[in-house]
Amino acid sequence: MNFQAIRAIYIFEMARTARTLMQSIASPVISTSLYFVVFGSAIGSRIQEVNGVGYGSFIVPGLIMLSLLTESIGNASFGIYLPKYTGTIYEILAAPVSMLEIVIGFVGAAATKSLILGLLMLATASLFVPIHIAHPFLMVLFLLLTCISFSLFGFLIGIWADSFEKLQIMPMLVITPLVFLGGSFYSIDMLPEFWRTVSLLNPVLYLVSGFRYSFYEIADVSVLTSLLTVSVFLAGCAFVLAYIAKTGYKLKD
């Protein structure tokens, strides 16, 4: 294992975050704070409790998930797309590094950034609404699994994309709607039967549900199903990555 290369990629990527601190960390924290102000304090104060939890507190796990997913995908996809776009990818391809080492470096950095962001958002949320974490270990597990699996997914998008437009399509047109419709702001019990069934096809629902369970012990689906879903998603990404490593798809002809 080329640990020096992993370290080099990781540090290089983290340095990019440090240079763009406002964009990487401050911006999502500020926008999430605005969500809490609008949904938690303004509108939330007029909404009844959901499953015994105040609405402002109820949406915290969903909002954190929303940011984690979009930021994990955004960070990792941009991390690998940028060297492809500028041409500096040549030095990674020509270096004695395996695809696994490249992934650990890039995805590790993207996941770290998302994790920091998630924890910052949690701290920010606690300033607005009361938060109770019933299962801290489970919460950290969900945080880690989500950061890693969606950073990996973002990495795949970055490899697939050959334009900035394509880079934006997946997070904007797929992930954001899935998160909004995945029970971030509501429990699916509040939906009519038909839409409740449709919602069960949304993989993000399982993430939000599992993550929320770690806070308030309330969930739309069982926590085991949630863990299984995110694990299957992670395995799917790893499978696609193995194909890319074998063929060099979109990385080298």
Place this chain on the structure above:
Amino acid sequence: MQANHEKIILSVKNLSKTYANGFSALKNVNLEITEGEIVALLGPNGAGKTTLISIICGILNLSSGSVEVAGHDIVKDYKFTRSKIGIVPQELTVHEFETVWDTVKFGRGLYGKKPDNQYLEELLKSLSLWDKKDKKVMTLSGGMKRRVLITKALSHKPMILFLDEPTAGVDVELRKDMWEIVKKLRSNGVTIILTTHYIEEAEEIADRIGIMTNGELKLIEKKTTLMQKLGKKKLIIELKKPLKTIPAGLRKHNLEKSEDSMQLVYHYDTHKENKGVSAFFDDLKKLKIQYKDFSTKQSSLEEIFVQLIQEKA
């Protein structure tokens, strides 16, 4: 295309590359390069020079054939082979927003080498970049960016250095600086393979010259052998009096007359046994054509290159 020396550092066998769209960029290329050599690959755009280098370095996949670096296969033992290679790409592909120091350090790290600030400092100093180490790459001139790319390529102390058109678009002064850098690297035992459009570059620094066209390595020869084998010479006679026409007695020779009629130029092949030079001088004497001086001039590599491209097209 085998080299005569002992230790083969790079061996390319029956290498072909066909892209998904069916374009055949390399056709059955065979090449051996020995340790410490400087080999220049010449050829027009699209000849396959960059494709060849890119495959050896791992940037492109090969379609068929094999490549060995220091006896190790570039596919099976890619970690070993890539660790021995450094590459300076044709384009100025640099991390514009990074500092020189950070980007060079990153380059070394990718090759699995522990940080060695002292070595990097020496390297940056030798390439006149030390005073720019804290500057962002985007603030440097094109020539300086090229030096950054060379520094990165050397940051892990490679055995083989590929320079893909290292002096494309740089001014004459910097080009000569680059040549000095290449010569210095060779004296440190680095094998260098460069592609270039500049014949004078190959002529100045290469030990062997390969000529590529249409994805094929047409030939690879020692520079001196190539010039001897294929080089034509001119014998220029400076006349005492102008000659209005070439006399009938001289027409059997391959002659040209200068515009001012004060020079006769005799062309001959250096590798021909009977060059006809003495017969030409005898005929000049017979016709009582007086001359004040004469000189000879070897064909330049550029002329040989053009000749080869035309012949093999």
